[in-house]
Amino acid sequence: MTINPVFTDATPVSSVTPEQQFLDDILVGLSAEQKFIPAKYFYDEIGSDLFEAITRQPEYYPTRTEIGILDASGPDIASLLPSRANLVEFGSGSTVKVRRLLVHLTDLAAYVPVDVSENFLRSEAETLSRDFPQLSIQPVAADFTRPFTLPDGLSDGAVAGFFPGSTIGNFEPPQAAHLLAHFGRVLGPGASLIVGVDLVKDKTVLDAAYDDAAGVTARFNLNLLDRINRELGADFDRSAFAHRAYFAPEASRIEMHLVSLRAQDVSLADRRFSFAGGETIHTENSYKYTIDGFRALAAQAGWKVAKSWTDAERLFSVHALTR
Template identity: 85%
Template sequence: MTINPVFTDATPLSAVAPEQQFLDDVLVGLAAAQKFVPAKYFYDEIGSDLFEAITRQPEYYPTRTEIGILDASGPDIAAVLPAQANLVEFGSGSTVKVRRLLSHLRDLAAYVPVDVSESFLRSEAETLSGDFPNLSILPVAADFTRPFTLPEGLSDGPVAGFFPGSTIGNFEPPQAAHLLAHFGRVLGRDATLIVGVDLVKDKAVLDAAYDDAAGVTARFNLNLLDRINRELGADFDTASFAHRAFFAPETSRIEMHLVSLRAQEVVLAGRRFGFSAGETIHTENSYKYTIEGFRGLADQAGWNVARSWTDPHRLFSVHALTRR
């Protein structure tokens, strides 16, 4: 029997509309001494498509390496998840990775993709429904970093989580620990969570991964300014900014910036923001962990690491966490 996707909105605890929150966050970021825009705003429909294109670039190892781990260790990873589980994927995006697990989870009760890009979420869920016609798919359009309500229609079985793609690295370590604790509250007691984590490696490999020769990551970064123009009415001249990405060993993170190529002024919501030549907007961090370092982070957030898997070159890792 075909079970059609049911699309439900999250129930936010804040009454602030997403558009107003976007504007408020950008105004705060542009007024800071080191200008910044939160990385979650990369992912409008154009940004989501560009990120999928990034994952296909030869320099970008994380996606293909994580998929390799899921393919090689899929049965073992699936075996860690409880029977008849409701699987919640935080920041689901493309279904490429979860399909690796679904093929080994024949008794899954429901799949709940959670993503802020509703149009992309709808498209991916409808495609997945066609390939897994007996699976109950219950998408939730929500910012997974904020409290939201799981949809009606879940079974009485256990709830588990899936957070692939090294997205955990986009958060400052204290925020990452807070996010993992937040996931625990969403999933409930005795939950299991599968997390993808990028590992520390050679600087040249990391730098190339975030500044591909084809310029796809540059377009992804610059689309953030285009989105602010489109949705918030700013007047960024995107041709006057350039993409910069580099690995900073002292903080164990990739930093992505947009660099002003000249002295200029930008107007947003009636406010003027000046840029000097060379000044940057900090748009993303991507922290890289050791296996032991991530275990410590999970422990701070109330999780135990039950199992860990890596590729043969130890570029990437996947961890199964159990909530204390």
């Protein structure tokens, strides 16, 4: 099968290129009182590869635990999706998790992976097509957080969504509710949505998961600075920054930062940004939910939880939502 991704511009009437949007977002973030970089910029090709390496670290429980749930409950999860459905995966990345569902969705009409990393999207789609040659795979290169159009030619069957990995936790709770509502608009009336959600647990387990001993998460975080240098011409010295991640229980979230190790200035687009020693750039949040807390969030966005699954230790959860 030849894979021809659909490259979707979420705002076709705008003259702003992705490169200009990237620059604008970084300038806004570095100008804020608490400097920040939007987490979506982690995922260039290098960042996507590093994240896949993170998922293989012994401290990083979410991926293996979610895969365990999908393996143990795959038939049950698949049974809740409509027959001959078109399955849309938001922020598809690696195909490791969706494969756990595809083996049980033998009548699936089409699989539509949506990801902003075009090269990674194409590579994963081509690999998947070799293992599932009868499956229609129609990738869409787009930012799933913004409006985009599903490919022409999908079957008239129902549309279902798949959003694993607890990516929902990277959004502030009001934004997470907005995103779930956005998914509902993309998928249409009567849609189903399978969502992976990380759960509240012991702080030591959480801290270790986001600061692995091998330093892979640190490299993933610092790659943001390398990417800004490569693509935007900044002069960040990555050796002058360090990775920091910790669970903040009062907010029920992991916070990830890049810490300036000394007073320094950074140049970008004819502007200079000053950093004090110890000052941070906030790069990611990862909110952790209770089962009831996530059900309430889904309800705000117009979804009902039809069923939930967890592992024996209740580290992670998977939810089937309906509209």
